[in-house]
Amino acid sequence: MSEPDTRRPFAVTSRYGGERKVVGERMIQLFFGGNAFVAVLILGLIMIFLAREGLGFFQLNRANLEVYRKAGLEFVEPLRLQENQHNQLVRRMFDLRVESARALGRNTELDREAINARLRPLDDFILAFEDAAEPLIHASMNLSDLAAEIKMAAIEWEETEEYRGGLKPDFDYETARESLVAFLGTQERLNEMVAANLRRVVNQGNQLEWANTALARAFAELRNEALAFATDLPGAYHEMSTWDPNEPVPTWKAWSVFLTGSQWLTASFWQDWYGVLPLLTGSLLVSFIALAFAVPLGIGAAVYVNQIATRREQNLIKPAIEFIAAIPSVVLGFFGIIVLGELLRQFSEIGWMSWWPGFPVAERLNALTAGIMLALVAVPTIFTLAEDALQNVPKTYREASLALGATRMQTVWKVILPAAMSGIVSAVLLGFGRVVGETMIVLLCAGNRIAIPDFTRGLEVFTQPVHTMTGIIAQQMGEVVEGGIHYRALFMVGLLLFVLTLTINYLAQRAVRRLRLPTI
Amino acid sequence: MATPAEQFRRQSTAIQRREKVIVFFLRASAWIILLAGATVLGTIAWKGAGTLLQPNFPFINITFLAEAPQTLHVFELDGETVEMSDQDFREFRAKLAEEAAASGESAIVPDSTSYVYAAGGIFPNIVGTLLLVAGSMSIALGLGIATAIYLSEYARQGSTVRFIRLAILNLAGVPSVVFGLFGFGMFVLFFGWNVSLIAGWFTLAFMVLPVVITASEEALRAVPQGFREGALALGATRWQTIRRAVIPHALPGILTSSILGIARVAGETAPIMFTAAFIMRDKLPWEVDRWFDFFFQGVMALPYHIYVVSSKIPQNEYSARVQFGTALVFVLLVAVIASASLFLRHRIRARQRW
Numbered sequence: 001m002s003e004p005d006t007r008r009p010f011a012v013t014s015r016y017g018g019e020r021k022v023v024g025e026r027m028i029q030l031f032f033g034g035n036a037f038v039a040v041l042i043l044g045l046i047m048i049f050l051a052r053e054g055l056g057f058f059q060l061n062r063a064n065l066e067v068y069r070k071a072g073l074e075f076v077e078p079l080r081l082q083e084n085q086h087n088q089l090v091r092r093m094f095d096l097r098v099e100s101a102r103a104l105g106r107n108t109e110l111d112r113e114a115i116n117a118r119l120r121p122l123d124d125f126i127l128a129f130e131d132a133a134e135p136l137i138h139a140s141m142n143l144s145d146l147a148a149e150i151k152m153a154a155i156e157w158e159e160t161e162e163y164r165g166g167l168k169p170d171f172d173y174e175t176a177r178e179s180l181v182a183f184l185g186t187q188e189r190l191n192e193m194v195a196a197n198l199r200r201v202v203n204q205g206n207q208l209e210w211a212n213t214a215l216a217r218a219f220a221e222l223r224n225e226a227l228a229f230a231t232d233l234p235g236a237y238h239e240m241s242t243w244d245p246n247e248p249v250p251t252w253k254a255w256s257v258f259l260t261g262s263q264w265l266t267a268s269f270w271q272d273w274y275g276v277l278p279l280l281t282g283s284l285l286v287s288f289i290a291l292a293f294a295v296p297l298g299i300g301a302a303v304y305v306n307q308i309a310t311r312r313e314q315n316l317i318k319p320a321i322e323f324i325a326a327i328p329s330v331v332l333g334f335f336g337i338i339v340l341g342e343l344l345r346q347f348s349e350i351g352w353m354s355w356w357p358g359f360p361v362a363e364r365l366n367a368l369t370a371g372i373m374l375a376l377v378a379v380p381t382i383f384t385l386a387e388d389a390l391q392n393v394p395k396t397y398r399e400a401s402l403a404l405g406a407t408r409m410q411t412v413w414k415v416i417l418p419a420a421m422s423g424i425v426s427a428v429l430l431g432f433g434r435v436v437g438e439t440m441i442v443l444l445c446a447g448n449r450i451a452i453p454d455f456t457r458g459l460e461v462f463t464q465p466v467h468t469m470t471g472i473i474a475q476q477m478g479e480v481v482e483g484g485i486h487y488r489a490l491f492m493v494g495l496l497l498f499v500l501t502l503t504i505n506y507l508a509q510r511a512v513r514r515l516r517l518p519t520i
Numbered sequence: 521m522a523t524p525a526e527q528f529r530r531q532s533t534a535i536q537r538r539e540k541v542i543v544f545f546l547r548a549s550a551w552i553i554l555l556a557g558a559t560v561l562g563t564i565a566w567k568g569a570g571t572l573l574q575p576n577f578p579f580i581n582i583t584f585l586a587e588a589p590q591t592l593h594v595f596e597l598d599g600e601t602v603e604m605s606d607q608d609f610r611e612f613r614a615k616l617a618e619e620a621a622a623s624g625e626s627a628i629v630p631d632s633t634s635y636v637y638a639a640g641g642i643f644p645n646i647v648g649t650l651l652l653v654a655g656s657m658s659i660a661l662g663l664g665i666a667t668a669i670y671l672s673e674y675a676r677q678g679s680t681v682r683f684i685r686l687a688i689l690n691l692a693g694v695p696s697v698v699f700g701l702f703g704f705g706m707f708v709l710f711f712g713w714n715v716s717l718i719a720g721w722f723t724l725a726f727m728v729l730p731v732v733i734t735a736s737e738e739a740l741r742a743v744p745q746g747f748r749e750g751a752l753a754l755g756a757t758r759w760q761t762i763r764r765a766v767i768p769h770a771l772p773g774i775l776t777s778s779i780l781g782i783a784r785v786a787g788e789t790a791p792i793m794f795t796a797a798f799i800m801r802d803k804l805p806w807e808v809d810r811w812f813d814f815f816f817q818g819v820m821a822l823p824y825h826i827y828v829v830s831s832k833i834p835q836n837e838y839s840a841r842v843q844f845g846t847a848l849v850f851v852l853l854v855a856v857i858a859s860a861s862l863f864l865r866h867r868i869r870a871r872q873r874w
Contacts, residue, residue: 021757028759029674035666036675039733040684042726043691046702053705300549308543309550317550319862324557326858328787330823331847334830335560338843376560379553409539430693437695439790440823444831470697470790477701477794482709494701498694505693 047498054495057488061274062254064485068271070173071151072143072180075243078236079140082229086133089226093126096219103211125205129226132197135190136233143183148269150176177245184241191233198230258492264450264467266476266486274489276496278452282367282466285453286442287435289371289462290378294435295428297375298382305383306390307412318387325380333444336373341365341445344372348463358463363447366465370446377438378431385430389423390416422512429508433501439470446471469493561851568848571841583641584845589800589825590640592838595632603838604632605639637800637829638838642846644804648819649853651717651805652796653786656724660785661778663725664732668774671733672740673762685737692730699727700791708795717805718815720796727791728781735780739773740766772868779861787854789823797824799832822850 210216261275348359447465480487703723751765798818
């Protein structure tokens with residue numbers, strides 16, 4: 001009896017190696033497939049990890065806002081706002097005093113002592129204005145301390161082992177808040193008193209003498225604001241008396257505070273805010289400046305190299321710009337902080353440049369410094385891709401246009417550029433993507449002040465220091481606690497950045513498809 | 521009065537004049553870019569040369585390239601300003617104390633001003649950067665090229681593969697700081713590797729992986745289909761075809777892209793800031809007690825050093841010296857890598873003909 005034929009009837013066999021070889025082929029394919037699987041898995045995991053760490057932020061932020069409400073920090077906020085307004089009024093009065101002293105020094109031949117003597121009534125006025133709001137400020141500070149204490153106590157309570165084990169009841173906010181809410185009883189009387197005091201002081205101010213009419217006018221304006229402030233005092237009472245500590249914080253609030261919050265404040269004794277708006281506007285402002293430089297330069301250079309330049313110029317310019325792309329960003333940032341920042345400051349201090357808004361610059365490192373250096377990052381990307389796009393325009397277009405008698409520039413303007421528009425738009429978008437994601441340059445050169453740039457000041461906004469999304473991650477990542485709200489907030493910024501660059505990439509690809517020429 | 525010759529002279533029309541102005545602006549934009557690049561590199565080269573070069577033999581400042589960063593002490597001695605590195609200064613002080621003890625007097629130690637990082641060199645930084653590049657590129661190239669081969673040669677070209685390809689292409693545009701964030705959260709904290717070489721390797725490798733995959737696949741797909749068909753028709757197996765008929769032709773393209781990847785990995789700062797880089801470390805990477813400690817140690821790196829000396833320490837003439845010197849060495853390193861890749865690509869383009 002013969003052995004049954006175990007070979008599969010149609011198995012591929014060969015004289016050298018037979019089935020072993022087929023198995024070997026399979027193993028090789030498996031190896032490559034496994035590698036591809038691992039790579040794709042890793043790249044997918046990156047996204048999942050980012051999303052997991054980032055989205056956890058909202059739960060924590062909601063808890064954060066809940067404590068803010070329950071501990072009464074929100075309750076005290078209107079008072080703190082008033083304290084702040086009063087402080088600002090006082091500061092502006094001091095500014096006026098400084099200016100008066102300067103005006104007196106310029107116009108008269110008085111020495112310092114005499115000027116001080118002349119300004120004594122003003123000093124007294126400012127002092128009286130400060131003192132008039134004393135009870136209000138006192139109350140605001142006391143209540144702030146109280147609320148902060150409640151918050152600390154609540155956090156400590158919730159961190160104890162017993163509470164986590166379910167052995168201790170929830171923190172009793174109600175009792176803790178009692179002394180805080182009790183303030184409402186005395187507030188109306190306090191408001192009346194402070195308002196009367198303020199009015200009295202402000203009305204006395206009309207006897208002051210001023211060095212010139214401009215100062216007098218500025219002071220009159222200030223007085224009106226002070227009177228309005230006094231009239232508005234009961235507004236805070238209204239707000240505080242209708243405040244409900246037990247109103248639940250909705251989930252969308254945690255999102256909206258992050259997405260539209262205008263404050264990014266960490267490690268403060270009062271309340272941490274994670275609002276991405278200052279960072280987002282900073283990133284966009286810096287990118288806008290960079291593109292304002294890079295788009296005309298990059299596209300202009302691409303048109304020149306592709307349409308006009310001689311072979312020799314082409315062979316010089318193209319590799320040179322590709323070489324610029326290879327300069328590491330930290331080197332550009334270093335150049336910006338050490339050389340360009342100083343150069344820009346000196347340049348802006350030249351007398352005849354002062355017509356330019358924002359010159360002379362207040363800060364050496366600002367959005368403009370970072371924007372110029374970022375332009376150098378964006379230019380190679382825009383140039384290379386735009387040049388490719390121009391190269392891809394069929395030769396016949398150009399020849400047909402020239403044959404019809406169009407000049408070289410007419411051909412470029414009316415035929416070649418429209419034909420290459422899809423590639424150019426996508427080049428600009430990809431340049432934007434590179435600039436938005438750039439970290440070291442903005443971290444070093446942008447000035448890192450976390451505030452929404454003051455757009456009311458017109459073009460001056462370009463010379464203000466800003467902070468960016470990439471910058472904040474690089475700056476604060478080293479100082480966070482794993483899994484904490486700050487850690488997750490930074491991941492959320494990273495996630496936002498991720499989504500933003502993906503969107504830009506997607507738009508760039510769409511632009512290529514949408515604006516593509518019909519094939520002939 | 522016009523001479524007859526002038527009547528036939530070409531008159532420039534308004535259109536031609538406008539044309540000239542436009543061409544002038546286009547040309548200017550090209551040269552402004554080059555000028556800006558040259559200014560940056562020129563400044564760094566000019567000022568960095570003061571640190572890197574020296575007027576007498578061997579003309580290159582060996583100390584700067586071969587020593588670790590040290591604190592610089594500057595003090596007045598006999599009416600002259602003396603600069604000493606921390607190590608020298610300590611020996612000098614010990615010698616003074618010895619002499620004083622011998623003569624029975626109390627030692628007079630000169631008051632010195634100290635400047636951090638301004639003395640010594642950047643040897644550990646160079647080593648650290650090279651280690652980071654070598655490790656991360658090994659991971660990225662191994663994984664990336666294998667993935668590219670699978671995607672372009674083995675996988676069925678369906679919608680799944682198209683989607684994966686698109687996802688990878690898009691990931692190549694994600695900012696490096698996001699990868700840094702991921703590396704920090706995943707490797708440093710979640711895996712507990714702390715700030716270490718291995719965490720930096722994986723972070724950088726994953727950052728550059730999409731670039732390597734995309735570029736390698738492009739090189740593979742540029743090989744004409746006929747090559748594969750010819751080999752298969754001759755009875756070669758799939759793997760034989762790939763090894764003998766595809767990879768040799770795609771290899772130059774793959775190499776070029778991988779060298780560009782090296783330049784990118786060497787130049788990035790954000791991903792290593794909180795995964796692998798130390799501001800200061802006394803020991804060199806190979807001075808470890810147990811062999812596996814090698815992977816779990818932080819290193820000093822050139823880009824991070826530039827960041828630290830240009831923003832974290834007070835600025836003065838002594839810090840400027842180390843700043844520009846480090847920047848020049850770093851730029852030279854990246855330039856060598858980048859120009860190697862440009863040269864290689866040029867050679868390949870000239871040789872490729874099918």
